[in-house]
Amino acid sequence: MLLDHRYFDPLPTPTEIAGWDAACVAECGMSFLALMENASREAMHALLGEVGKVAGKRVLLLAGPGNNGGDAVALARHLDNRGARVTVALARPRGNYRGAAGYNVRLAATLGLEMVPLARVDLSGIDAPDILVDGLLGTGLSGPVRPELADVIAAVNGLAKRSYIFALDIPSGLNGATGRPSPVAVTAQATATFEAAKTGLVTEQAAPYVGRLLVREIGIPKVVRERHPCRAGRITRRILGALGPVSPTLHKGSAGRVVVVGGSRGLTGAPLLAGLGALRAGSGLVSIACPGAVEVSLKAGFPDVMTMPIGSGHHFCAADAAAVRDFAAGAGAVALGPGLGRHSDTAGFLDALLPLPCPVILDADALYFLAASPQLAQKIGPNAVMTPHPGEAARLLGTNIAGIEADRPASARELAARFGCVAVLKGPATVVAMPDGLIAVSPVIAPNLAVGGSGDVLSGLAGSLAARGLSPLLAASLAVYWHGRAGELLADAYPARGNLASEIANILPHALTE
Structure with missing residues (x-):
């Protein structure tokens, strides 16, 4: 390739x-x-x-x-x-x-x-x-x-x-x-x-x-x-052309359906931010599958995202996997991990849930369990995209952050090869890697992206692009570039930082034209 x-x-x-x-x-x-x-x-x-x-x-x-x-x-x-x-x-x-x-x-x-x-x-x-x-x-x-x-x-x-x-x-x-x-x-x-x-x-x-x-x-x-x-290649602004023109007959069903799987006690903001990222990227339908006991908190977020309560607990367990799988049937992509939590029961949930038939964006706590379970790593499939920051990457590769940062392209390549999927090593000049060793490097270094929840927005954005049928490499690379441009635009309004993750999502449509 x-x-x-x-x-x-x-x-x-x-x-x-x-x-x-x-x-x-x-x-x-x-x-x-x-x-x-x-x-x-x-x-x-x-x-x-x-x-x-x-x-x-x-x-x-x-x-x-x-x-x-x-x-x-x-x-x-x-x-x-x-x-x-x-x-x-x-x-x-x-x-x-x-x-x-x-x-x-x-x-x-x-x-x-x-x-x-x-x-x-x-x-x-x-x-x-x-x-x-x-x-x-x-x-x-x-x-x-x-x-x-x-x-x-x-x-x-x-x-x-x-x-x-x-x-x-x-x-x-x-x-x-x-x-x-x-x-x-x-x-x-x-x-x-x-x-x-x-x-x-x-x-x-x-x-x-x-x-x-x-x-x-x-x-x-x-x-x-x-x-x-x-x-290796450098991602250019030309990648925005992969979005193609907007059809005058577009309807919400053809604009891509994204399901966010996440949320747990105290971690309801992350799936909402992922959902907002998917919506601002143009998805027609975005839903959050969440543990039943946290649905009320999620519904209080904003009305544009639908929710599906699964079970009655504050975290997912293995018994919830079938219901989540049924709910995600027909989705164009699943963003898995935002706010998932690290309860021991959740490992069994992921083991029972994966693999899924559609592209899966793996982030946050999904990566935590992936690092701990070689068995789980065999289930993610070639259509998956993993999006670790350097700390998560270090855990996945059994090293430390200094080892990851010493050679970021090599680290991204190792992640992709080991887990058999596209790997997005986040950070300044984010690196996107394929299992065969191809890499794409973002030209963007945007300090305004360094805020909690920024990665959740990226997960939703990548899920939105995958749901439209873009390949994992193209969806990940376009998401990284688009997300970075949003961070650059926010630097004009917040030159000393101080922006919110939700503002990264909200400015995404403007980043297409600036």
């Missing part, structure tokens, strides 16, 4: 992007020099878009011996043509620059551009440049940065208040796969990355180092990307 390019932009690993470069040469007859020239021109346009005119400005370009360094040297030539006062600081002797990078060093020398050894450059800040371009290390970095370059990176970061720091392809020292510093990295105001964002550039850990991420195409042919597809 491949990600649909209509909705996802490619998100290659360092190995995959290197494969694209090699395929351009081996399969298409292109040259690395042409790619480097394209990259340097695109970097120039990206930089001009950030800082405006460069005529008369002092620009210091740090150039390592690899392709990133070659990009920096070629960029110096373009900036010189624009009237900038450029200095190229070479990290190695000129003879160490080979291939396309070596060509650009020799051309720069022929043109009389100032090139000096990096060791002779004063980075103390006494005479800081207007613009500093980082082309020291590229996406292929593995292992820790050498001590001498770590000192250079620290000095570069010390110039942040006086110089505009612009990184080429990736900030030096950042791991291109995980987005973690190694153990230091350049902190850039903007990063121009070439052809596609890399997996390590869109993680939460990378954000402080990357700054504004500017993706610039450098002419890698479509046929190369199609022959060598990457295993």
